[in-house]
Each structure stands twice: as structure tokens, then as C-alpha cells.
Amino acid sequence: MDLLEHTGKSLFASAGLPVLPSRVARSPAEAQVAAAELRLPVVVKAQVKTGGRGKAGGVRVCATDGEAAAAAADILGMTIRGHAVSCVLVEQAVEIARELYLAISSARTHRVPMLIFSAEGGVDVEEVARRNPGALVRTPVDPLLGLCDYQVRDVVAAAGLGPELAGPDGTPAKQALAGAVRALWRLYRDSDATLCEVNPLVVTATGELVCLDSKVTIDDNALFRHADLKAEAHAAKEDREARAHEAGLSFVALDGDIGVLGNGAGLVMSTIDQIAAAGGAAADFCDIGGGARAEVVAAALDVILSMEAVSVLLVSIFGGITRCDEVARGLVQVLGHAGVDVPVVVRLDGNAAAEGRALLADAGIPGLTVAPSAGEAVRLAVAGAAAPAGPDARREG
Ligand code: GDP
Ligand code: MN
Numbered sequence: 001m002d003l004l005e006h007t008g009k010s011l012f013a014s015a016g017l018p019v020l021p022s023r024v025a026r027s028p029a030e031a032q033v034a035a036a037e038l039r040l041p042v043v044v045k046a047q048v049k050t051g052g053r054g055k056a057g058g059v060r061v062c063a064t065d066g067e068a069a070a071a072a073a074d075i076l077g078m079t080i081r082g083h084a085v086s087c088v089l090v091e092q093a094v095e096i097a098r099e100l101y102l103a104i105s106s107a108r109t110h111r112v113p114m115l116i117f118s119a120e121g122g123v124d125v126e127e128v129a130r131r132n133p134g135a136l137v138r139t140p141v142d143p144l145l146g147l148c149d150y151q152v153r154d155v156v157a158a159a160g161l162g163p164e165l166a167g168p169d170g171t172p173a174k175q176a177l178a179g180a181v182r183a184l185w186r187l188y189r190d191s192d193a194t195l196c197e198v199n200p201l202v203v204t205a206t207g208e209l210v211c212l213d214s215k216v217t218i219d220d221n222a223l224f225r226h227a228d229l230k231a232e233a234h235a236a237k238e239d240r241e242a243r244a245h246e247a248g249l250s251f252v253a254l255d256g257d258i259g260v261l262g263n264g265a266g267l268v269m270s271t272i273d274q275i276a277a278a279g280g281a282a283a284d285f286c287d288i289g290g291g292a293r294a295e296v297v298a299a300a301l302d303v304i305l306s307m308e309a310v311s312v313l314l315v316s317i318f319g320g321i322t323r324c325d326e327v328a329r330g331l332v333q334v335l336g337h338a339g340v341d342v343p344v345v346v347r348l349d350g351n352a353a354a355e356g357r358a359l360l361a362d363a364g365i366p367g368l369t370v371a372p373s374a375g376e377a378v379r380l381a382v383a384g385a386a387a388p389a390g391p392d393a394r395r396e397g
């Protein structure tokens with residue numbers, strides 16, 4: 001389970017990592033009150049479970065509480081990479097002297113937690129690895145030994161923080177960094193995280209070390225040990241991925257505009273590839289699984305169509321355990337009543353395909369096309385999608 005930045009920062013604070021005073025706001029008025037309570041200037045930040053908010057305009061520095069209200073009004077209406085913004089974090093702003101990167105991540109190939117540090121934060125670590133490998137530390141943490149002192153020293157050495165960098169309380173930035181690395185390790189271990197990332201971890205103009213961002217993922221299999229976090233996940237009802245999860249769907253929002261619904265991860269992934277090869281971009285990954293009934297299909301449509309970015313819906317089913325007529329019933333159930341304002345392309349093959357196609361033909365849903373093959377369905381969907389915006393506009397830095 002991914003946590004929002006503000007939840008991650010609460011965990012950071014409890015673990016002893018340095019974070020700035022902040023408040024969550026769900027309306028411009030709340031953002032204004034929050035800004036007035038904090039020391040100005042403040043930063044208003046979109047709370048969505050995706051990176052690249054800065055580049056998407058979801059992070060704004062505001063000099064007054066009025067500006068904070070205006071920024072919140074803009075940001076609360078945004079959809080960032082398929083994620084609608086339903087709340088913002090209003091946080092005291094700082095002047096940044098250095099941006100660093102610090103993370104502990106479960107490295108599947110190494111089967112250990114990996115401590116990753118970069119002396120250049122705020123940018124892609126992959127990019128730093130290519131350009132300036134000396135600025136990067138990647139060190140596996142033995143789960144039995146835990147984090148060792150030499151690993152902390154490696155990070156501090158790579159950071160290259162001079163003695164002149166010290167906070168107002170006199171704590172050298174070097175020492176603060178060592179403390180932060182240890183605190184992040186404790187948090188990762190104690191919260192059953194698979195990822196604890198701070199990007200950027202900054203040294204401010206006054207020499208203080210502060211976590212400006214947080215990205216925390218908790219292992220779903222350990223959520224029973226973290227009742228508080230689980231409760232919060234359930235409280236976020238508007239959260240599309242949580243809703244999909246509840247309905248038993250595998251759903252991931254992507255940044256294109258073609259909504260994809262299929263049965264089986266392999267089929268969905270190959271459909272997404274086919275879309276890309278045909279010059280389109282998928283808006284999501286939605287797998288209804290094998291043997292899905294009409295209600296599950298209806299739930300999947302509900303989730304996908306709630307994404308504003310979707311300009312075409314592509315349904316690709318290869319019926320094995322799944323019956324195509326069940327899927328068709330789900331489509332009729334949702335599209336037949338409410339109707340949708342986007343074109344729908346359907347491909348049905350395999351188990352009960354003929355019955356499914358007949359059901360769709362009888363329903364006569366406006367804007368719905370049954371394609372004769374998977375390839376043709378993709379072609380029709382890509383052709384029907386709105387002209388895609390330049391990919392650079394959506395990519396993360
Ligand atoms: P992300 O783009 O989703 O990773 O969002 P971040 O929280 O990392 O914010 C993006 C960028 O906004 C950071 O890299 C900083 O450069 C900038 N930023 C965030 N908070 C502050 C702040 O308090 N002061 C200033 N000057 N910049 C900030
Ligand atoms: Mn960030």
C-alpha cells in the first residue's frame with residue numbers, strides 16, 4: 001500500500017526524521033487557514049500517490065495565505081497522471097541549498113533491503129548513476145545484522161557536506177544526515193515497508209537537514225500489524241485504487257488516455273504494448289481476472305470511467321474461465337443505462353464469444369463497436385483516442 005506524502009511524513013516525524021510543520025487541507029479556505037497558522041512562505045502540494053507532482057504543477061510556493069488559497073483552488077482541480085487531487089499539504093517553505101536523495105527499498109533481485117543515497121537529489125537517480133556514479137551509494141543491508149555504521153559513513157562521505165553546513169542549533173549537517181539514515185532504517189524495519197524514499201532530502205540555506213518529500217510503501221501482507229494505516233486506507237474512499245482493490249480488481253492508473261479492461265495480466269500487458277506500438281497510450285492497467293462475473297465488470301468500468309483522462313474505452317477479453325456473455329452483461333448493465341460519453345471498442349473471443357457479441361448487438365449501445373479481432377480493436381481505439389499531448393508534458397523528472 002502506497003501512502004500519501006502527508007501520511008509518510010507523519011511516520012517520518014514519529015521515527016525522528018526532520019520534517020517541516022504542515023497541515024492537510026481539502027479546500028482553498030482550509031489551505032488559507034493552514035497558511036495563516038504556519039510561518040510564511042508556504043508550499044502547497046498535491047497529495048496523490050504518484051511522483052512528478054512538481055513538474056505537473058502540483059507543487060507551488062506561496063508568499064501569502066491568499067496565494068495559498070488560490071494555489072489550492074488550482075491544484076485541487078487537477079488530475080496528475082490519472083490521480084485526481086482531493087487534498088493538498090500546506091507546508092512551511094524553506095530555502096534550499098542542497099538537494100539529496102535517500103531511500104531504502106526492497107531489492108527483489110538481491111532479496112535484501114537496499115540503502116540508496118545520491119548526493120544529487122530532486123532528479124532521477126538513474127540519471128545520476130549514468131552521469132556521476134561517485135555521487136551514488138547503493139549498499140545492501142543485511143536483514144539480520146541491520147544497518148551497519150560503515151554504511152552510514154559511506155553515505156555521509158558521498159554527500160560531501162562541509163563543516164560550514166550546520167543548523168541553527170549547531171548540529172552539523174553531516175551528523176544530522178547520519179541520524180536521518182539510521183532513523184529511516186528503523187522506520188523501514190518497524191513499519192514493514194518495502195520502500196521509504198526521501199526525494200529531495202535537503203540542506204536548507206540555514207544548514208538544516210529536512211525531508212521535503214516522502215514516499216512510503218507498506219507491505220500489504222503486513223497491514224494486519226498496522227491497524228492505524230489500514231484504517232486510513234479504508235477512510236480514503238474516493239481513492240480509485242482502493243475501490244478497485246475492494247472489488248477484487250488489479251488496477252493501476254497510467255498516464256495515457258485509452259482505458260483498458262481485460263481478463264488476465266498477460267492479456268492486459270500485451271494490450272498496453274499493442275496500444276503503444278500503434279502510437280497510443282493506455283490510461284490504466286485493469287485486470288478483472290479469470291471467471292469475472294458481470295458485477296466485477298461493472299465495478300471495473302466504474303473505476304476506469306471515473307478517470308477524466310479516458311477518451312476511449314478498450315475492452316479486450318479472451319474467454320477461458322471467463323465467459324464472454326458474462327462480460328457482455330456487465331457492459332450492458334453499466335453502458336446500457338447510464339450511457340457513456342466516450343467511444344467503447346470491444347473485443348470478445350473464446351468462451352461464449354458468440355453469445356456475448358449477440359448480447360451487445362441486441363443492446364444497441366450508442367458509441368459501442370465490436371471489433372472482429374484484438375488487433376483491429378487496438379487500431380480502432382487508438383484512432384478514436386483524442387490527439388495525445390506531447391509525452392514530455394507528462395513525464396517525471
Ligand atoms: P514530486 O515532484 O512529486 O517528487 O514532489 P516534491 O515534494 O519532491 O517537490 C518537487 C520539488 O518542489 C522539490 O524537488 C523542490 O525543488 C520543490 N519544493 C518542495 N518543497 C519546497 C520548499 O519548501 N521550498 C522550495 N524552495 N522548494 C520546494
Ligand atoms: Mn519528490
